[in-house]
Amino acid sequence: xxxxxxxxxxxxxxxxxxxxxxxxxxxxxxxxxxxxxxxxxxxxxxxxxxxxxxxxxxxxxxxxxxxxxxxxxxxxxxxxxxxxxxxxxxxxxxxxxxxxxxxxxxxxxxx
Amino acid sequence: xxxxxxxxxxxxxxxxxxxxxxxxxxxxxxxxxxxxxxxxxxxxxxxxxxxxxxxxxxxxxxxxxxxxxxxxxxxxxxxxxxxxxxxxxxxxxxxxxxxxxxxxxxxxxxxxxxxxxxxxxxxxxxxxxxxxxxxxxxxxxxxxxxxxxxxxxx
Numbered sequence: 610x611x612x613x614x615x616x617x618x619x620x621x622x623x624x625x626x627x628x629x630x631x632x633x634x635x636x637x638x639x640x641x642x643x644x645x646x647x648x649x650x651x652x653x654x655x656x657x658x659x660x661x662x663x664x665x666x667x668x669x670x671x672x673x674x675x676x677x678x679x680x681x682x683x684x685x686x687x688x689x690x691x692x693x694x695x696x697x698x699x700x701x702x703x704x705x706x707x708x709x710x711x712x713x714x715x716x717x718x719x720x
Numbered sequence: 721x722x723x724x725x726x727x728x729x730x731x732x733x734x735x736x737x738x739x740x741x742x743x744x745x746x747x748x749x750x751x752x753x754x755x756x757x758x759x760x761x762x763x764x765x766x767x768x769x770x771x772x773x774x775x776x777x778x779x780x781x782x783x784x785x786x787x788x789x790x791x792x793x794x795x796x797x798x799x800x801x802x803x804x805x806x807x808x809x810x811x812x813x814x815x816x817x818x819x820x821x822x823x824x825x826x827x828x829x830x831x832x833x834x835x836x837x838x839x840x841x842x843x844x845x846x847x848x849x850x851x852x853x854x855x856x857x858x859x860x861x862x863x864x865x866x867x868x869x870x871x872x873x874x
Contacts, residue, residue: 695815696808696815696817696843697733697843699815700840700843701733704735704838704840705735707759707760708735708737708838710759710760711739711746711759711760712737713759714749714755714758714759715741715745715746715749718745718748718755719741719742719745
């Protein structure tokens with residue numbers, strides 16, 4: 610681990626690149642809140658493995674946890690995906706505006 | 721109204737509309753530096769020739785000077801114009817983060833004029849396998865909640 614502060618985009622990409630981890634994230638996403646035990650059930654992997662995946666997802670800012678007694682519950686934190694969509698949001702607006710500019714310009718040069 | 725969509729599967733920006741002009745007229749607006757300056761931004765060094773490199777100066781962000789580096793990848797007169805659109809800096813996140821994308825303009829003559837389609841493709845990490853992996857599953861679900869995120873910010 611030599612990278613001090615990986616780019617959040619890269620962190621999110623990495624966290625979701627693993628198919629098992631992505632499946633864990635999707636299950637968390639589909640539930641309002643879910644415990645490690647529930648996530649392990651029927652997953653085909655050990656609770657330890659699930660915990661590791663949750664840890665990675667948490668580090669990437671994709672899930673948040675809440676402790677209650679001896680149980681820890683996880684919920685999705687879609688804000689973690691925001692770095693990915695910033696550029697798209699920017700260009701979504703940018704191109705819509707430019708498209709309208711182009712329409713106006715064409716009207717002007719070819720009435 | 722133009723149809724604007726954020727394609728959740730491929731993460732392309734797609735605009736698609738019919739303009740009441742001939743493809744030749746629209747082509748001129750897409751490939752003349754003077755006209756581009758009037759509706760998009762003033763390009764520096766643009767020529768509609770494959771391999772041509774040109775730049776756009778946009779708003780700087782963080783460690784990035786705001787320069788978009790473009791390269792003409794494909795020119796099919798009156799039909800298709802494709803250019804690479806790169807910018808950003810590794811040290812930035814969000815606006816100003818590394819950007820390696822491709823802009824494609826396609827023109828198709830139709831009865832009412834010309835169907836004009838803009839695709840800005842390759843957001844995030846287009847050559848990175850993990851990016852494709854994300855697209856193949858889970859992304860749709862994620863997008864469902866993006867509305868909620870924007871709601872929280874406003």
